Amino acid sequence: MKNVVLLTVDTLRRDVLGGYGNKGGLTPFIDSLQNKCIRFTKAQSIGPYTQASFPGILTSSYYLEYGRGKKLSPKRTLVSEALKKSGIVTAAFHSNPYLSGYFGWNRGWDIFYDSMDADVSPEIPYIKGDGINSKVDECLFSYTREGKYKPFFLWVHYMDVHEPYVPERKYIDMVDSSISISQDEMFNLFKNVLLKRDVSDEETVGLLKKLYDAHIREIDDYVKEFFGILEKLNLLKNSVIIMTADHGDEFNEHGSLSHDGKMYSELIDIPLFVYGYDRVKAEVCNTLVSNIDIPPTINYLFGLEPAEDFEGHSLLPFEDYPKKGCFGEAIDKIGNKEEETDKPVYFYREDDLKIIYRESDDIWEMYNLKEDPKELNNIINASSLAENMKKKLKPRIRRWVKE
């Protein structure tokens, strides 16, 4: 039986990866993996920010399924809990406060490192990828030292692409060496532009995107280092690696910055691929899939049935994956603060159609992604398919309220 590794990158847009068509050469190492990967071209996140998305990735359930509690509901089954019950060793390494022990994500892990005890600076408020990697290296080294070991599930999550976007000089140079900017100036952009969601100056938005891209280039180095660790410890050929993101990031595609409660492609489209050492060629799956399908896939790879309350389907073998629509939900907040009074927003996608409902203003939107990939032309009143799409989304709206 192979080990399973889930490698997630916070805030990683799909369109920055060469494997998904980017020509900027930001991810040379990740791109080089593609000939040993199954690549899912239409993977969707169930939510546009960490708290709305990770319930899918690690518990195969939707964000609002168990109400609006900030802490992970004890009713959800973490994939780590399901695996541990079956004797799989589980370990997690990350630096995202929303996924910390404090919020209840430490259940079911034999080793859980959330880095919350480490000191961090305002400019880089998380443990960088190389720090996470050394922690992983240390742990895997001592775990496999004896030679014989039980199969493990390892989850590693990098934060480096997340704002405040203060990348190292060498990565800025790799993206655009003509950019001259100090650490202070970058941090000021974060405070005065990004936090205020100020998109009034096109050039500044462009600069922020370049700083973001510099972090993407940086992430590629950490992924490379991570694969190096697995290889060094003789684990690469014994492991299946699932790589994905929790959501993307916005650079004024729909009038804002960062990742708030919106359901457009720049936030919802995510990269997703499965690396296997023995694979001989790149494979592509064009079916609409969702990150809620990841936990059942992990169970499948360990030869286990999905946990009873998992709502997704195993992505493998992908020939057997049922054709279905993708659903997502979040709280419709603009800016970085979620208020009690903020209301939910939902989307449903089927083939190339996406419908969005915002409860706060009772607004419906629908887009044809094939004809209008940027989602700028709302066809809710023009399309004859709108009623049918509405009908499919409606049962999911406020479904937890007993009327």
Add this chain to the structure above:
Amino acid sequence: MTEEVKKRCAELVEKSKGIVHKAFEKFKPLEMAITWTGGKDSTTNLWITRQVCLEDNIELPKVITIDEGDAFPEITDFLIRTSKKWNIDLRWLANFDVLKCCQSHLGNTVKVKDLNERNQAELKRIGFEEDSFTFEAESYAGNHLMKTVVLNQFIEKNNIKALFMALRRDEQAARKHDEYFTKKEGGYLMPEHTRISPILHFTERDIWNNIKLHNIPYCLLYEIGYRSLGARTNSNPMAVGVPAWEQNLEHTPERAGRRQDKEKTMDRLRKLGYM
């Protein structure tokens, strides 16, 4: 203690002394300072630096300690006793403006508008835009004003070019790649300086072996089970009644006794632009 352990200690100390020598080649003692919290690491660091100064007849750089307003009386006592014993003119630094605004009382509310201009500017710099905060050592605003700002102001006022600090590589994952000399880029309200970490290569076990071998003084809290000392309200013994050096240092996390719940997590969220 085995000969092997003694030999290792001697090698580690020699290496540290080499770093200190190198530091004195680059900077004048007057431009340098040694940070001392009263914990096991910074006491070891001070002991080594002081040894070099005594051996080579170099003036000991300024020794500073920062009072965050939430100190263990045992540590304060230890600092006073040890500085007397070692004949050190210890400088006690604090953000007195903040202490005044909260009447030096933990849990009291500090109104931002009551703070002096510099402190207000500092809060603005780190993106803190609320009208008030609770005075706690590990809160976002509190931590910055009580520790970082105090250190930066000291560096600025005394034209300090380099600081001896007591970081250890094995302390946390993020330190694994740390270097002995790290230059901190200057900027708005942030003076440029170099941080020197002579004991970077010590492990927690090495620290205790060396303390025992050379009878270096240590704070009594370690005897009753504390492994890592921070602010009083955030630190707890790891194993009550078991001295730190008798605990399972290699397989249990050193900082597990430090509180790392809500405040730490909220601080991170705020820094990431949430809340």
